[in-house]
Amino acid sequence: xxxxxxxxxxxxxxxxxxxxxxxxxxxxxxxxxxxxxxxxxxxxxxxxxxxxxxxxxxxxxxxxxxxxxxxxxxxxxxxxxxxxxxxxxxxxxxxxxxxxxxxxxxxxxxxxxxxxxxxxxxxxxxxxxxxxxxxxxxxxxxxxxxxxxxxxxxxxxxxxxxxxxxxxxxxxxxxxxxxxxxxxxxxxxxxxxxxxxxxxxxxxxxxxxxxxxxxxxxxxxxxxxxxxxxxxxxxxxxxxxxxxxxxxxxxxxxxx
Numbered sequence: 268x269x270x271x272x273x274x275x276x277x278x279x280x281x282x283x284x285x286x287x288x289x290x291x292x293x294x295x296x297x298x299x300x301x302x303x304x305x306x307x308x309x310x311x312x313x314x315x316x317x318x319x320x321x322x323x324x325x326x327x328x329x330x331x332x333x334x335x336x337x338x339x340x341x342x343x344x345x346x347x348x349x350x351x352x353x354x355x356x357x358x359x360x361x362x363x364x365x366x367x368x369x370x371x372x373x374x375x376x377x378x379x380x381x382x383x384x385x386x387x388x389x390x391x392x393x394x395x396x397x398x399x400x401x402x403x404x405x406x407x408x409x410x411x412x413x414x415x416x417x418x419x420x421x422x423x424x425x426x427x428x429x430x431x432x433x434x435x436x437x438x439x440x441x442x443x444x445x446x447x448x449x450x451x452x453x454x455x456x457x458x459x460x461x462x463x464x465x466x467x468x469x470x471x472x473x474x475x476x477x478x479x480x481x482x483x484x485x486x487x488x489x490x491x492x493x494x495x496x497x498x499x500x501x502x503x504x505x506x507x508x509x510x511x512x513x514x515x516x517x518x519x520x521x522x523x
Contacts, residue, residue, distance in 0.1 A: 280329040286405050287323050287413075291316055301358070315352035318344055319413065332397075332404060335468040335476035339453075342412060343480065346385070347487045350416025354424050372421045374433045378441060381419035382448045384411055389452055391463050398467055419445075424491065425498035435499035442492045446485060453480030 298312055322328050322341040331341045363369075370376065387393050388408060397403045423438040433441070456463065456477030462470055 277326050277330070280326045282324055282329050284323050284328065284405070287409055288320070291319060298356070309356045311352045312356035315349050315356055318352060319349045323409070332401065335464075335472045336479060339476035339479045339483075341409075342388070343483050343487070345409070345412035346381075346416045347484065347491075349413060351420045351424060351491055353417055354420040357421075372418045372432075374422050374437075374441065377415070377418040377422070378445065381415050382445065384415050385448050386452055389456060391465075394464050395467070398464065420491075423495060425495070425502075435495065435502045438495045439492060439499055442488060442495055446488050449484035449488065450481050453477045453482070453484060457481055 295312075295316055298309075302309065322331075322344045327337050327340055331338045388397070397408055422433045423441055425435065425438075454477070457474050459473070459477070462468065462473060464473070468476075
């Protein structure tokens with residue numbers, strides 16, 4: 268990715284970003300081949316790929332290192348929209364028993380790693396390191412924005428798996444608790460009296476990015492929490508129906 272102090276027409280700045288686009292293209296190819304074989308059509312997958320490209324190849328991605336607001340926009344879209352959409356697009360049959368995958372998607376580990384990424388990349392030290400080493404943004408920061416959210420949401424958004432590793436109720440709680448590091452990160456950036464990043468960004472740009480993180484995270488989180496709460500209610504309704512059916516069957520057996 269090209270970055271740092273781009274001048275000229277904002278909408279004229281686009282990039283290919285092969286280090287991200289090529290892996291996404293391979294993922295799209297594999298998904299399409301699987302979909303053609305199974306007849307599956309998934310709007311979530313299209314939305315997930317489109318959302319990622321919208322903040323990588325567009326001027327948002329090109330200027331993400333020049334503007335803190337655009338950096339936050341890229342961050343929010345990849346972590347809070349692309350990741351969950353790709354999880355929703357994942358077929359119900361995909362539930363590998365690979366030890367490494369199971370470890371990375373462990374509900375506790377994935378929560379901590381997601382929160383650590385959320386907070387860590389916006390601390391002055393790591394952020395300044397990325398600014399001084401653009402390769403870290405291309406090959407480390409952005410890939411982590413795509414990978415860790417997928418692991419985090421993998422157990423939380425219902426896909427009707429038989430071996431669900433976390434209850435619907437805990438899914439809602441986990442998503443709700445994640446609002447704390449997300450919103451506080453944006454809040455403390457917003458209220459900072461001065462620049463946090465060696466004058467890399469203007470103070471108003473920094474505050475706008477912080478407010479975007481603060482408010483944007485709450486709005487997007489509310490959507491996923493509502494979805495998880497819906498599945499929680501549906502699961503409780505299903506349990507109630509199963510209990511009622513069992514009670515009815517027992518009564519018939521006694522009367523018979």
